[in-house]
Amino acid sequence: MSDDILSIIPVEPQWQPEHDAVERVVSLVEKLVPGAGQGGGVELDVRWHDAVTFVDCGSNLETISCPLCQAALDTKWWSDALTDRYDDGFTTLTADVPCCGGTTSLDALNYDWPVGFARFEIAIWNPERVWFSEDELAALADGLGHPVKQIRAHL
Numbered sequence: 001m002s003d004d005i006l007s008i009i010p011v012e013p014q015w016q017p018e019h020d021a022v023e024r025v026v027s028l029v030e031k032l033v034p035g036a037g038q039g040g041g042v043e044l045d046v047r048w049h050d051a052v053t054f055v056d057c058g059s060n061l062e063t064i065s066c067p068l069c070q071a072a073l074d075t076k077w078w079s080d081a082l083t084d085r086y087d088d089g090f091t092t093l094t095a096d097v098p099c100c101g102g103t104t105s106l107d108a109l110n111y112d113w114p115v116g117f118a119r120f121e122i123a124i125w126n127p128e129r130v131w132f133s134e135d136e137l138a139a140l141a142d143g144l145g146h147p148v149k150q151i152r153a154h155l
Contacts, residue, residue: 002154002155003125003126003153003154003155004125004126004127004152004153004154004155005058005123005124005125005126005151005152005153005155006033006123006124006127006129006130006131006132006150006151006152006153007055007116007121007122007123007124007150007151007152007153008025008029008121008122008124008132008137008140008148008149008150009055009116009118009120009121009122009148009149009150009151010118010119010120010144010146010147010148011146011147011148011149012146012147013052013090013093013107013116013117013118013119014052014119015119015120015146016048016119016120017120017144017145017146018145021143021144021145022046022122022144024143025122025140025143025144026044026046026122028139028140028143029044029122029124029140030044032129032132032136033124033127033128033129034127034128034129035127035128036124036127041126042124042125042126042127042128043124043125043126044122044123044124044125045121045122045123045124045125046121046122046123047120047121047122047123048119048120049089049118049119049120049121050089050119051088051089051090051091051119052089052090052091052093052117052118052119053089053090053117053118053119053121054082054086054090054115054116054117055115055116055117055118055121055151055153056115056151056153057111057113057114057115057151057152057153057154058153058154058155059154059155060113060152060153060154061111061112061113061115062112062113063110063111063112064078064109064110064111064112065109065110065112066097066099066100066102066104066109066110067104067108067109067110068097068099068100068102068104069097069099069100069102070110071097071099071100072099073097073098073099073109074098077098078106078109081095081106082106085106090106090117093105093106093107093117094106097109113151113152114149114150114151114152115151116149116151130152131150131152132150137149137150
């Protein structure tokens with residue numbers, strides 16, 4: 001059986017919210033996602049990570065391109081870049097892209113579908129919705145006190 005996971009993460013990979021802000025946002029998620037919360041069939045998983053971790057989109061990932069020159073990036077190069085920078089978490093996301101030789105961040109690459117890097121995540125397992133709207137994302141960001149983005153994974 002496959003799973004879908006809709007994750008909310010801060011835009012800034014190192015940022016983590018206060019616990020009371022998370023409680024407010026979890027309450028909001030429970031209102032926005034049918035079946036989430038106590039007694040519902042949708043599982044909420046709130047995670048604080050000690051180091052920056054990769055939040056992927058699973059099999060939804062289609063392409064990766066350079067934000068500097070827009071060239072397509074080879075998935076082997078990208079996979080090696082992730083592996084080279086990971087040591088119990090990501091200590092740096094800086095990378096020199098092979099297409100134009102420029103320096104950028106792995107977080108700044110253009111991903112189709114979105115992925116991210118974060119030390120905090122709210123993962124909603126098998127939600128009965130695809131995405132949050134822009135207004136809903138703004139409300140989640142206001143609740144946490146920091147801009148957020150969403151990642152949809154299919155595993």
